[in-house]
Amino acid sequence: MANFSKSNVPQFSVDVYQNEFLPEGGREVNAIATVTSTGGGTVGSAVSAPHLYSAGQSPDAAVAIMVDCSGSMEYPPTKMRGARDATAAAIDAVRDGVRFAVIGGTHIAKEVYPGNGRLAVAGPETREQAKQALRRLSAGGGTAIGTWLRLADRLLASADIAPSAVRHGILLTDGRNEHESPEDLRTALDSCAGRFTCDARGVGTDWEVKEVTAIASALLGTADIVADPAGLAADFTHMMETAMGKEVADVGLRLWTPVGVEIKFVKQVAPTVEELTGRRTEAGPRAGDYPTGSWGDESRDYHICVRVPSAAIGQEMLAARVSLIVPQGDGGTQTLAQGLVRAVWTDDMAASTSINPQVAHYTGQAELAQVIQQGLDARKSGDLDGATAKLGRAVQLAAASGNADTAKLLSKVVDVVDAAEGTVRLKAKVAEADEMTLETRSTKTVRVKKQ
Amino acid sequence: MPQLSACPSCEEPLESGDLFCGACGYDLSAVPARPATSPNGSAVPAPNGSAAASGQPSEWPVAPEVDSSDTPAPTHLPTDLPGTDSRGTQLGAGPRSSEPGPQPPQPGPRSGEPDEYALPAPGAMPEGGAVPEAAPVPDGATAVPTDGAEPADPRTHAPDPAPPAGTKLCVACRSGRVDPDGYCENCGHAQPRERDHMEEELDAVAAVSDRGLRHHRNEDAFAISAAALPDGSPAVVAIVCDGVSSATRPDEASLAASRAANESLQGSLPRGTHPQQAMHEAILSAAEAVNSLATEPASAREHSPHQNAPACTLVGTIVAGGLLVVGWVGDSRAYWIPDDRSGPAARLTEDDSWAAQMVAAGLMNEAEAYADDRAHAITGWLGADAYELEPHTASFKPDRAGVVVVCTDGLWNYAEAVEDMARAVPADAAERPLHSAQVLVGHALDGGGHDNVTVAVVPFPYAPQGAGSA
Numbered sequence: 001m002a003n004f005s006k007s008n009v010p011q012f013s014v015d016v017y018q019n020e021f022l023p024e025g026g027r028e029v030n031a032i033a034t035v036t037s038t039g040g041g042t043v044g045s046a047v048s049a050p051h052l053y054s055a056g057q058s059p060d061a062a063v064a065i066m067v068d069c070s071g072s073m074e075y076p077p078t079k080m081r082g083a084r085d086a087t088a089a090a091i092d093a094v095r096d097g098v099r100f101a102v103i104g105g106t107h108i109a110k111e112v113y114p115g116n117g118r119l120a121v122a123g124p125e126t127r128e129q130a131k132q133a134l135r136r137l138s139a140g141g142g143t144a145i146g147t148w149l150r151l152a153d154r155l156l157a158s159a160d161i162a163p164s165a166v167r168h169g170i171l172l173t174d175g176r177n178e179h180e181s182p183e184d185l186r187t188a189l190d191s192c193a194g195r196f197t198c199d200a201r202g203v204g205t206d207w208e209v210k211e212v213t214a215i216a217s218a219l220l221g222t223a224d225i226v227a228d229p230a231g232l233a234a235d236f237t238h239m240m241e242t243a244m245g246k247e248v249a250d251v252g253l254r255l256w257t258p259v260g261v262e263i264k265f266v267k268q269v270a271p272t273v274e275e276l277t278g279r280r281t282e283a284g285p286r287a288g289d290y291p292t293g294s295w296g297d298e299s300r301d302y303h304i305c306v307r308v309p310s311a312a313i314g315q316e317m318l319a320a321r322v323s324l325i326v327p328q329g330d331g332g333t334q335t336l337a338q339g340l341v342r343a344v345w346t347d348d349m350a351a352s353t354s355i356n357p358q359v360a361h362y363t364g365q366a367e368l369a370q371v372i373q374q375g376l377d378a379r380k381s382g383d384l385d386g387a388t389a390k391l392g393r394a395v396q397l398a399a400a401s402g403n404a405d406t407a408k409l410l411s412k413v414v415d416v417v418d419a420a421e422g423t424v425r426l427k428a429k430v431a432e433a434d435e436m437t438l439e440t441r442s443t444k445t446v447r448v449k450k451q
Numbered sequence: 452m453p454q455l456s457a458c459p460s461c462e463e464p465l466e467s468g469d470l471f472c473g474a475c476g477y478d479l480s481a482v483p484a485r486p487a488t489s490p491n492g493s494a495v496p497a498p499n500g501s502a503a504a505s506g507q508p509s510e511w512p513v514a515p516e517v518d519s520s521d522t523p524a525p526t527h528l529p530t531d532l533p534g535t536d537s538r539g540t541q542l543g544a545g546p547r548s549s550e551p552g553p554q555p556p557q558p559g560p561r562s563g564e565p566d567e568y569a570l571p572a573p574g575a576m577p578e579g580g581a582v583p584e585a586a587p588v589p590d591g592a593t594a595v596p597t598d599g600a601e602p603a604d605p606r607t608h609a610p611d612p613a614p615p616a617g618t619k620l621c622v623a624c625r626s627g628r629v630d631p632d633g634y635c636e637n638c639g640h641a642q643p644r645e646r647d648h649m650e651e652e653l654d655a656v657a658a659v660s661d662r663g664l665r666h667h668r669n670e671d672a673f674a675i676s677a678a679a680l681p682d683g684s685p686a687v688v689a690i691v692c693d694g695v696s697s698a699t700r701p702d703e704a705s706l707a708a709s710r711a712a713n714e715s716l717q718g719s720l721p722r723g724t725h726p727q728q729a730m731h732e733a734i735l736s737a738a739e740a741v742n743s744l745a746t747e748p749a750s751a752r753e754h755s756p757h758q759n760a761p762a763c764t765l766v767g768t769i770v771a772g773g774l775l776v777v778g779w780v781g782d783s784r785a786y787w788i789p790d791d792r793s794g795p796a797a798r799l800t801e802d803d804s805w806a807a808q809m810v811a812a813g814l815m816n817e818a819e820a821y822a823d824d825r826a827h828a829i830t831g832w833l834g835a836d837a838y839e840l841e842p843h844t845a846s847f848k849p850d851r852a853g854v855v856v857v858c859t860d861g862l863w864n865y866a867e868a869v870e871d872m873a874r875a876v877p878a879d880a881a882e883r884p885l886h887s888a889q890v891l892v893g894h895a896l897d898g899g900g901h902d903n904v905t906v907a908v909v910p911f912p913y914a915p916q917g918a919g920s921a
Contacts, residue, residue, distance in 0.1 A: 027815040256637025259624070308639075316641035317635035340632060342641075344667045347901075348696070 010037035014339035017358035021351040029319040031341040032358040036299040043352040060165030062099035064152040067172040069104040073139040082229025086236035093240035094122040105148035106141030107179040142179035146188030164250040169198035188217040220293030227433035245296035252289035256321040262310040269362040272299035273369040319343040365445040368397040372442035396422030409438040657885035658907035664900030670694030671905035672705035674713035678720040686771030689907035693859040695762040704761035711740035727846040730778035734842035738833040743833035762834025778844040789853035796873040803831030852913040854880040865898035884908040
C-alpha cells in the first residue's frame with residue numbers, strides 16, 4: 001500500500017497567475033495554474049541512486065513494453081534490431097522490484113516475457129531472461145495496436161501491487177494501424193484511459209502521426225518520432241527512467257466553479273499542449289476532475305478559462321478553485337494542493353486591460369501548436385497559400401516566444417524570410433522525417449522567458 | 452437593543468427595530484452595543500453620561516509657553532506666516548484670488564526640525580493679528596475628559612473592527628456557506644472583510660473607514676489614540692493613511708504606517724517631545740515601517756518583478772496643550788472647521804500632488820490643474836520607492852473651538868473646497884465626532900464612493916487664556 005506520508009512522495013503546490021481585474025461588464029477570466037511536485041527525488045532517482053530505495057520501500061510500479069513485430073519491421077532489418085536493443089536497454093532501466101512484461105505486437109498481441117498472463121519482478125535474473133526472450137522476436141504479420149493495449153491493460157491490472165501504484169506502458173510502432181478499424185483503437189484507448197499511462201513512439205517514417213499522438217494523448221504519456229532506429233535505445237532508456245521517477249499515479253486536476261460560472265476550456269499548456277476540456281468527470285456539486293496521469297518531480301502549467309456572471313464595479317468573486325487530488329483506497333480523494341482564480345471588477349482601465357504575461361504567453365503557445373497543425377494539413381491538401389500563411393504565423397509565434405526547438409523544426413519545412421513578420425516560403429522539397437517531426441512535436445511548449 | 456446603522460456582516464442599512472439583517476439574515480442581537488449613531492445624520496441622541504453630553508465645562512490645558520526643550524513654543528500669531536486655503540492661495544494674505552501665491556508654501560525641512568507654520572488663522576483673519584475676542588466655548592461641547600487634572604492614561608488599542616460574523620452564510624446569495632478563504636461555496640462571491648468598514652471612537656476622537664462603492668478592498672487605514680503629556684494633560688492623536696493602489700500591497704502599507712506613526716507618538720508625547728517634533732518623528736517611523744515591507748516576501752517580487760514597493764500617504768493631527776499640529780506626506784488632508792461656522796474654515800495641508808505642484812509653480816490655475824488626468828498623481832509618499840522623504844508638519848494655535856477633519860481623498864474628492872467641507876461637517880461635530888465621521892463617509896458614498904474613504908474627526912477645544920486657572 002502506497003503511503004503518501006512517506007518522504008519520497010512529492011509535495012504538490014499550485015501557483016495561479018492571472019489578471020483578476022475585469023472591466024465593467026467583463027466576464028472572461030483567464031488563469032495559468034502552475035502545478036509543481038517536488039521532494040520526491042529527481043526523475044529516475046531510483047535508478048541513479050538505488051541505495052536510497054531499500055527493498056520494499058520503492059514506490060510500487062508496473063510497466064509493459066509493447067514492441068511492434070509487424071512484417072514491415074524487417075524493412076530495413078535495422079528497425080527490428082533497433083527495437084530489440086532499445087527494449088533491452090529499457091529493461092535495464094527497470095528498478096529492482098518493479099513488475100514488468102514485454103509484449104510483441106502484430107495484428108494480435110503476444111506475450112514475449114514472462115508469459116502466462118503474468119508480470120515478472122525485476123531483478124538481475126529476470127532482466128537477463130527477458131533479454132534472452134527478446135532474441136525470439138521476429139517480424140511478421142499486421143498491425144492492430146488496440147489488441148496490444150488491451151493485453152497490456154490486462155497484465156498491468158493483474159499485478160500484485162497497490163491500486164494506487166504507477167502503471168505505465170511504452171509502445172513502439174513503425175506502421176499504420178491497418179488491421180483494425182480506427183473505432184477499434186478508439187474503444188481500446190477509452191477502456192485503457194485512467195488505468196495506465198503510456199508513452200508512444202513511431203520509428204521510421206511509415207507510421208501515422210495522428211495515431212501515435214492520439215495514443216499518448218488518451219493515455220497521458222508522451223509521443224515522439226525516432227526517425228533513425230539507432231536512436232531508439234537512448235530514447236527507451238530515457239522513457240523508462242522517467243517512468244521510474246513517477247511516484248504518484250492518477251492525479252486529477254479538480255476544478256470547482258461557483259453557480260453561474262461556465263468553463264470555457266481547461267488545457268495543459270506546458271510541457272505540451274493537451275486539451276482537457278472534454279475529459280471532465282463530475283466530482284460533486286459544481287466540481288469536475290480532469291486527468292493528469294502520474295507525477296514525478298516535475299512542473300506543468302494549465303490554462304483555465306471561465307466565464308463568470310457580470311457584477312458591479314468593486315465586486316470580487318472566486319471564479320474557480322483549482323486543486324490537485326489523488327484517489328484514496330477508501331474511494332475518497334486526498335487534496336494535494338489548491339489555488340484560487342479570482343475575478344475583481346474595477347473601473348481602473350489600466351488594471352483591467354493588462355494581460356497577464358503567463359496567460360499571453362500560453363495563449364500564443366497554444367496558437368502555435370494549432371497553426372502548425374493547420375499549416376501541415378493545408379500543405380498536404382495542396383492549399384499552398386493557406387499553408388504558407390499558417391506556417392508563417394507559426395514561425396512568428398515561435399520566434400516571439402523563444403520556442404527555439406519548434407522554430408528550428410519549422411525552418412526545415414519553410415524558408416524563413418522574416419521571422420518577426422512571419423514571412424516564409426514553403427520549401428519545395430521537405431524530408432518526410434522533418435515534416436513528421438514537426439507535426440509530432442508541434443504541441444511542445446516553452447515556459448515564459450525569465451524577465 | 453443596540454441601535455445599529457448598518458449590518459455588521461454585509462453593511463446593508465438597517466431600519467430601527469430590525470432584529471435580523473434584511474439582506475444577509477445576520478442576527479443583530481449578537482452584535483455588541485455600539486455608541487448610538489446614525490451614518491446619515493438622523494438624530495440619534497447621544498447616550499446620557501458621555502463626556503460629550505455631560506454639559507460640564509471642561510478644562511483645557513493652557514498651551515505652555517515653552518516646550519519640553521525649554522524653547523518657546525512655535526509661533527502662534529495668525530499673521531506671522533500665512534496658511535493656505537483650499538485653492539492654494541494664502542490665508543490672511545489679502546483677498547483670496549485664484550492666482551497662485553508667489554511663494555507657495557512648500558515646507559522643506561531637511562534638518563529634522565519641523566517646519567513651523569503660524570496659525571493659518573482659522574479665526575477671522577483680523578487685521579492686526581490680535582487674538583480675537585475669546586471665541587465662545589460651545590456650551591459643554593468639548594469632548595475632553597471632564598476631569599482635566601487627572602486624566603486616566605487614555606492610551607488605546609488598535610482599531611477594533613466589526614465583530615466577526617457569527618453565521619457564515621453568503622451575503623450575496625444568502626444560501627451558500629462561506630469557505631475558509633472568505634468566498635461563498637455556492638456563488639463564489641467574496642464576503643465582506645474586516646477592513647471593509649471600520650469604526651473606532653475614543654472620548655475625544657473618532658474615525659471611520661470604508662471600502663467605498665467602487666473598490667474591491669479597503670486600502671486605507673487609520674489609528675487614533677489619546678496620550679498624556681508629561682503634565683498629565685491629554686494629547687489626542689489621529690493618523691489616516693491611504694495605500695497607493697498602483698503599488699503592491701497598499702493595504703499593508705497603510706496599516707503599517709498608521710500603526711507605526713501612532714506608536715511613535717504614544718512614545719514621544721508622554722516624554723515631553725514637542726508635538727510638532729513628535730509628528731515629524733512619527734512620519735519618519737511610519738516611512739521606515741512601510742520601507743521594511745518592501746523587503747518582505749522575496750518570492751512575491753520574483754513573480755511580479757514590475758510591481759512597485761508598498762507605498763501610502765499619511766496625514767495626522769495632534770491636539771494637545773492648546774496646539775493643533777498636523778503632519779502629512781501625499782495627498783491626504785486635514786481641514787479646520789470652527790464650531791462657529793461664521794468663522795472661516797481652512798485647509799491645513801498642502802497636497803504632494805501633481806496638480807498642487809502645477810498650481811504652486813504658477814504653471815496652471817487650479818481649475819486647469821485639477822481637470823488634468825494627472826491631477827491626482829502624488830509626488831510624495833511613504834515607501835521604499837519614494838525619491839526623498841519630505842515630511843511636512845505645521846503647528847497652529849486656533850483662537851476658537853472647532854474640529855479637525857483628517858481624511859483621505861476618498862472624502863475630499865466630494866468636498867474639495869473648504870466651504871464644501873465645512874457644509875458637509877455636522878454642526879455638532881465637536882460633540883459627536885463618531886457621528887460626524889459617519890456622516891462624512893456617507894457624504895462620500897452618496898457622491899459615488901469611487902475610492903476608499905477614511906475620516907477622523909478630532910475636536911479642538913478652545914480654552915481662553917486664564918480659563919484653566921479661573
